[in-house]
Each structure stands twice: as structure tokens, then as C-alpha cells.
Amino acid sequence: MVVRYDYLWHREQEGGRVEASKSRPACIVLADEAGQVIYVAITHRPPAPDRAALELPADEKRRLGLDDQRSWVMLDEINIDQWAQGLEPVPGRPNEFAYGRISYPFLRRIIDGVDGHRTKLRRVRR
Numbered sequence: 001m002v003v004r005y006d007y008l009w010h011r012e013q014e015g016g017r018v019e020a021s022k023s024r025p026a027c028i029v030l031a032d033e034a035g036q037v038i039y040v041a042i043t044h045r046p047p048a049p050d051r052a053a054l055e056l057p058a059d060e061k062r063r064l065g066l067d068d069q070r071s072w073v074m075l076d077e078i079n080i081d082q083w084a085q086g087l088e089p090v091p092g093r094p095n096e097f098a099y100g101r102i103s104y105p106f107l108r109r110i111i112d113g114v115d116g117h118r119t120k121l122r123r124v125r126r
Contacts, residue, residue: 010122052076075113077122
């Protein structure tokens with residue numbers, strides 16, 4: 001599922017921030033029975049050469065109702081938070097917090113990508 005979330009970048013946390021500079025689409029890659037959720041950010045900013053990301057395909061963006069600009073799902077950084085903390089309404093849909101669901105094949109690529117970077121994964125606990 002892709003939700004609107006106040007994703008705190010690792011670099012922001014390292015700089016002393018405790019709140020995100022803005023909310024953004026984020027994909028939930030794991031949720032446990034205790035309500036802990038792992039999010040990965042979706043961003044318009046192309047990844048730096050030393051970062052790991054997957055470009056979000058246009059058909060996935062259309063299905064989610066996202067804009068037509070290129071976007072990337074970051075694979076080498078996660079936020080860990082309690083469910084519903086940091087969720088915000090989707091722009092233009094004041095009673096909805098989710099854009100929708102990513103297809104299972106693409107979600108599997110995201111999960112595998114995050115798992116492949118787990119030894120150097122940047123983790124932000126909220």
C-alpha cells in the first residue's frame with residue numbers, strides 16, 4: 001500500500017530533525033502484529049549514484065493517482081514507525097490516507113531490493 005506519510009530522511013535525522021520537512025507518498029513494505037510499520041520513500045528526485053532505488057513505472061503511478069513526473073522508490077533507507085503515526089490525507093482527498101496498492105510483482109521487487117541492502121540500510125526509528 002502507498003500512503004501519505006511524513007517520511008523523515010536519514011540525512012534530516014542526522015542533522016537533528018525529529019519531524020519530516022514534508023509529507024510524501026511512501027510504500028509500506030512490512031507491518032507486524034504489534035503495529036510497527038516499515039516505510040520506503042517515493043521521491044521525484046533522481047537517486048545519487050551511491051544510492052539504491054527503483055523507478056516507479058508509469059502504469060503504477062497512474063493506478064495510484066500520482067502525477068506523471070518520474071519517481072523513484074528508495075531501497076537503501078527506511079522509516080520504522082507505529083501504524084497511523086505520521087499519516088496525512090492524500091492531497092485533494094481529505095478523508096483518505098492511502099493512494100492505493102502497488103502491484104504484487106513490483107512490490108516484490110521493492111521488498112527484494114530493500115532486503116538486498118539490509119547490511120547498509122539507513123534506518124530511521126520514529
